[in-house]
Amino acid sequence: MAGKGRLLLTGGTGMVGRNIRAHPAARDWTVLAPGSAELDLTDAAAVEAFLDRHRPDMVIHAAGRVGGIQANMAHPVAFLDQNLAMGRNLVMAAHRTGVRKLLNLASTCMYPRAAPNPLREEMVLTGELEPTNEGYALAKIVTMRLCDYIRREDEAAQYKTLIPCNLYGLHDKFDPKHSHLVPAIIHKVHEAKVQGLESVEIWGDGTARREFMFAGDLADAVWKAAAGIDTLPGAMNIGLGHDHTINDYYATVAEVVGWTGRFTHDLSKPVGMKQKLCATDRQAAWGWSAPTALRDGIAQTYRHYLEHHAA
Template identity: 70%
Template sequence: MSRNGTLLLTGGSGMVGRNILEHPRAAGWTILAPASAELDLTDAAMTDAYVADKKPDIVVHCAGQVGGIQANMAQPVAFLERNTAMGRNIIMAAHKAGVRRFLNLASTCMYPRTAPNPLTEDMILTGELEPTNEGYALAKIMATRLCQYIRREDEGAQYKTLIPCNLFGRHDKFDPRHSHLLPAIIHKVYEAQQAGSSEVEIWGDGTARREFMYAGDLADAVLKAAEEIEAIPDLMNVGLGHDHSINDYYRTVADVIGWDGTFTHDLGRPVGMKQKLCDTTRQTDWGWHAPTTLPDAIAKTYDFYLTEAAA
């Protein structure tokens, strides 16, 4: 028997889930990480039966249908309907089975598109969402609110939500058709190095700012929160509390990879929001900060890329 009990992890095959499973803190739990064939979260009856049978001490909900802007825009029905179903089914299954601790992972896409930076947790539902990922955001808001409503009706139920900033790391997606910013940069600069190219193009002027945290650090925060769930607020950002420009990310990746070419800028390309930075006051008050520096995080991700993706 593990010292912390049994943890049911949804989304164990995704980037966040796999980083949780390989983190040293995971050894303190007996972790159940069922594949979708064993637990289809879109099937309410199956989800109810699974949770009632396993009786976990805590559920950590990381599962979801995820993707970049193009996928969100092309499949808004799936991003809204499937993610809503998964969130609702696992939260209610846990609640009906008497599971007293539930850790829900949300997303900064829940924040209004025009909210001022840094983003504080009380800004959610105070303005219009970003249209390109509205369906996904609505599903995450529903799950977050459902956890809050359960807490409102039953204060002893520790149903809480973490809101991570942008993530990258081991087990990421590097295919340019599906990847997000940092894995895409790693792939792009590596390809330039292999081709002997002296230039890499950046979309826009590179001054837009983004907050990217190493996925292994999120895993550390999630497992610490699972151990100390009564000590965290109902809703809490998990991030760095500072950001970097797109140009900074390109330069750091080039330094890590050892590519010494130059960057050009295509000012006709879209760049998205100028900034999306989390306020980490609640996280700091809890006593946690992300331990991995940007160069170290990129180096670890690049090592994974060389071993798993580039090969």
């Protein structure tokens, strides 16, 4: 067994989980990362039996049913029910089997749709949620609150929540039907270069602002938290503390890819929220900041794309 003990990581085959497992700090732990075929997190009895059998010293919950706006709108029952079951089953089983340390990874979708920027942790549950992903957000809020309540009843339980901003990076999804903004731009601009296209279209005027952090940086924060979970507040954003325009992301990707065409804007297309930026006051007081600059993160992600996804 590695020096710091045994650790159960859920969602170990997803983008976040794979980045957590690839971080050098993972070598300090014996990491159990069962896939869904080995451990169905929606099966409460199976989750408790797994924890009772393996007795991890710590749990990191990074699993979840995730998807874009269309998927969330089409399947709200599944997004609420499955994510709620995963969070509740894992947190309650950990508590019942004596796990003292649990790190829960949440989402900025928990913040009210009309909350002012930057988004501060105390704003959760102060307003109406974004309707398009309300089910997913409710499940994440309940899991976070369950951790809060367990800490309230059991002073020895270190059950804490990190709230990451939007992510991109290695092991991302690049298929345009399933990808988020940054991997979608990488695929789009790469295809423009390969096909010799002179222009690439951007939806809207490109001035909407987004905060995207390199997934490897989240992994770095997660392992710092694992090493000193008692130093964490109950809930804490993990983000950059600054954002970029959509135009900035396209320009940076074009520079990395080496495409020298021009961008056009389709003002008839939807652009979503104008801004969604996390406050990082608690994170700064905790002593951590994201180390990867945008261009460096996109360059690493593009190399991964070329190796594993480009035709």
